[in-house]
Amino acid sequence: MTLPKPYLLHVPDDKGYFGAYGGSFIPPNLQTEMDKIYAEYKRISKSADYVAELRSIRKNYQGRPTPISYAKRLSNHIGGGRIYLKREDLNHMGAHKLNHCMAEVLLAKHMGKKKVIAETGAGQHGVALATAAAYFGLECDIYMGAVDMEKEKPNVVRMEILGAKVIPATEGLQTLKEAVDKAFMAYLEDPENILYCIGSVVGPHPFPYMVREFQKIVGIEAREQFLDLLGELPDHVVACCGGGSNAMGIFSGFIDDPTVKLHAVEPLGKGTNELGDHAASISHGTDGVMHGFKSIMLHNKDGEPAPVHSIASGLDYPSVGPEHAYLATEGRTEKGAGATDQETAEAFFTLSRFEGIIPALESAHAVAYAIKLAKQYPDASILVNLSGRGDKDLDYVVSKYPELLQAPVEGR
Structure with missing residues (x-):
């Protein structure tokens, strides 16, 4: 992996290319x-x-800066790494x-x-x-x-x-x-x-490029806040990734820090590798052009954009931002980051019941993956971009997952 530094000043180039990805096809x-x-x-x-x-x-007007919250009770419940939340759900209108x-x-x-x-x-x-x-x-x-x-x-x-x-x-x-x-x-x-x-x-x-520049305020704040809170950088930074605006926002603050691992969490949907059952473009896609840009995307056998599925409406897109494609192929983001619908729904309820924070289903993908990381790395600090609140998802979640709504809260 060799990325130019300072990264944000060198990427993309004047034609809008992030390595082999990006550009304008219109x-x-x-x-x-x-x-x-x-x-x-x-x-x-x-x-x-x-x-x-x-x-x-x-x-x-927006209420920035948004704070970082230590998810102490969630972290103790997991018994693993320490999970921190960048609270974009507190941004005006509830999302990044x-x-x-x-x-x-x-x-x-x-x-x-x-x-x-x-x-x-x-x-x-x-x-x-x-x-x-x-x-x-x-x-x-x-x-x-x-x-x-x-x-x-x-x-x-x-x-x-x-x-x-x-x-x-x-x-x-x-x-x-x-x-x-x-x-x-x-x-x-x-x-x-x-x-x-x-x-x-x-x-x-x-x-x-422009949306990254507008969203990088999340990463700028998060880096300063985390250093102020702990005196060191997080070991892992985690964000859900459909198109990837919230992920690029928070990644921007840490992209030049090689000790910080970046995780773009994709929607694994039903948990199979079958087209139409997920929207994991980075993991299962190939190069192509769609909607005016070149990136990694999911294709069907005819080369057309493939059908996708995710519990989260904001993640069901058959491609990913070109910068995410570049960072993945260069090895700057970690391979295999993803969460299924079921894992996401469970994380939705877990965060709600242990921290009093109801996340958007998109953000719950990142929470689900952070829980996996916390179990895998018990000494790690994990910063999650909690990109939105879950008011919009309440009716859908309780109708689709009544068993999770009625499940007893263990360990509280």
């Missing part, structure tokens, strides 16, 4: 708009006024997504856009963008798979209350990929007046 008219977005971002990211406004929003949404909509305002649009899976990105659009006074359309709309009804209602229009994607599996497809088609119709605010570190350049 029609010429859309490429023109991407070039404008990149140029404007590079300009205002160095602007004292833009930076000051964004910092003020993060402090006085507002970190990049406020910045993206502020960019849209600077560019004179009239509307922002996005896809969403679990609804957290949609809620965050609807929040930012309300804050800045822009129109907002959110595209969401019809299946996900049914699973995540509370977030659909939140988006509508905030003034966004939620548009169902009824094609194919009716989940996140189809929502992305539909949002891209809408963006193609009027890119001059619309900014497509991509919800993760995916898509054509410059979005994987």
Whole structure:
């Protein structure tokens, strides 16, 4: 493994490549708009006024910095390593997504856009963008798979209350990929007046780069907080990984520290290696191009994006951000990090009952894997990015896992 240092200043290159992954594979008219977005971002990211406004929003509106909590009772219950939680669930609207949404909509305002649009899976990105659009006074359309709309009804209602229009994607599996497809088609119709605010570190350049830069505040805070708390860095940093925005956010603070192992936890779904039973792109995917970027992705026998499955709507995507593909192939992230639906549901209830924190199902994947690490490494310190809270998932979880709801709480 040989990564340039300081990593964040050298990667990606000017064309948006993270090693062999990334780039921009889109029609010429859309490429023109991407070039404008990149140029404007590079300009205002160095602007004292833009930076000051964004910092003020993060402090006085979002509630940053979010704290690190030591999960003492959970750690004692496991009897292994010490688990710490970076509390992005305490960010305004309950997830890390507002970190990049406020910045993206502020960019849209600077560019004179009239509307922002996005896809969403679990609804957290949609809620965050609807929040930012309300804050800045822009129109907002959110595209969401019809299946996900049914699973995540509370977030659909939140988006509508905030003034966004939620548009169902009824094609194919009716989940996140189809929502992305539909949002891209809408963006193609009027890119001059619309900014497509991509919800993760995916898509054509410059979005994987920009979203990482907006999310790196999580890692910057976490590194400083952990050193202040313990006087040393964590042994392991763990985050769930679908597209991978929350993972790149926290990894950014530790990527130059070779003693810190990074774990991008993929959704193993039903626990088989069969296509359609999981969404573990890094573990089972191959190189390909989709939605305007090159990365590792899951394909069917015809070379098309494969069907995927996860208990977490925000993770059921047949690819991963190009930076995650790069870090995995370079060996910077650890191999085989994943959690099944069952492990995730169990972690959801375990964290709730031992720490009084109800995690999003996406975040519960990271908690489940951290529990595995704690048992494997009893002397280790493990920092988990708790990327969101689980209000949105309550109805789904109690209906699908009634046996876990009724199970006695042992060891408490």
